[in-house]
Amino acid sequence: MGEVELSCLAYAKMYLHASQFPRCSVNGLLLSSSPAGAAVCITDCVPLLHSHLSLAPITQLALTQVDAWCSQTQQRIVGYYQANACVSDSSPTPCALKIAEKIFEQCNNAVLLMIDGEKMFPGCRVPPIVMYERKDARWTLKDKHTIMLRQWEETCSIVNQLFSSGDQTLLVDFDSHLDDITKDWTNQKLNAKIMELISPANGNV
């Protein structure tokens, strides 16, 4: 029962992704720049799709490209996130399980993260996420006490700041990149803005 740490950067971009497409199911990959170990440190994420999540070609394409980018940047794919269009249903879909399974083949403490849309409202004190891990050949709910979101209050405030400054529109997912390939799905610009907001005194998140 390993620990999972979710960085502010990863959380913020997932949240922004789900907010950008409120009527669609969205998904993305969770990355780590830390070495493999007992604990999983999710340090970043790549937002992937907001349409046709269950169709193969673009998913395969995205996985291959993110893989390539990860090896160039010393990161690993350690998990998968999804937010369902139907807000009241935050259970993993067959497609979520399929992709998570694929990631598990390469990373034995892979994490499946579902965003709980019903908890995405201003002032909600609980992180709108539900995590699953692979145990006994099944994806089972992870004990909340093993999930760490450092500086949760600060993370919330950073997300709010991104919305008030209008910077949430900077987020590019892989789907949007395919609509206009001059858009950067690695989100360098947005990452920089978020890192600026994360105060240095709190260390590396």
Add this chain to the structure above:
Amino acid sequence: ITSTNVSLSCISEMRDKLRKWREENYRNSEQIVDVGEELLNEHASKLGDDIWIIYEQVMIAALDCSRDDLAWSCLQELKRQFPDSHRVKRLAGMRLEALERYEDANKLYDSILQDDPTNTAARKRKISILRAQGKSSEAIRELNEYLEQFVGDQEAWHELSELYINEHDYAKAAFCLEELMMTNPHNHLYCEQYAEVKYTQGGLENLELARKYFAQALKLNNRNMRALFGLYMSASHIAASPKVSAKVKKDNMKYGAWAASQISRAYQMAGRGKKENKCSVKAVEEMLESMQITMS
């Protein structure tokens, strides 16, 4: 900007924007509310008869943005002007849907249908409610029944294809897309979606079909990147299959190579002068390289 300072050309510009968004069926609800609210609050007198369709457009956008205050006031204006209208009744139903009062909304739609059984808008709203409630199989069943009567309804065929894709029923999704391609032979998006479904179904035959339809989508729109990547991937997979003849392998390697060069070119052009897409350009290059290796 107060109403006295806004020029007529500015108002006309806002009206044109709203009209364009209406005609193209864009769902940019926040922008519509932004522009529409100003027009309705400050310049209503200058909108002529357009005002009613603008009230409708803004009302729907307001629902999308949880602006029930604005939706309500638009609805009141429309109710006052068109007291017995089914069209307005449907808008009232949509507001109930936005408030998740689905039973009340259904009652409203049922009363419209009692009066007018051919009212397609009310039927579609009922199906949307099923979708919102997560009742996919019922939504699919109702939509199929609807299409038996209204076989030419493109929007409905597309909605059905989306529902089937979500349910992983790719064969039926393909059927819907075939209908759409037949009636819209120049629409590159339908070709490309059909190709994606075939690719997902898998197997050599489906991959070949996928490749053909990706190619067709590219013929119709040579800037469709999904189709370009799809062509590359399907051709590469066919070429890599041990079951194909030498000729098929050779042909598909040719198609794959062509697609790869087009992709490279597109990314080189996109990457010019933009430091930030160096990452995506590099990722694509690596991907093309690694797939070359598996293909040979």
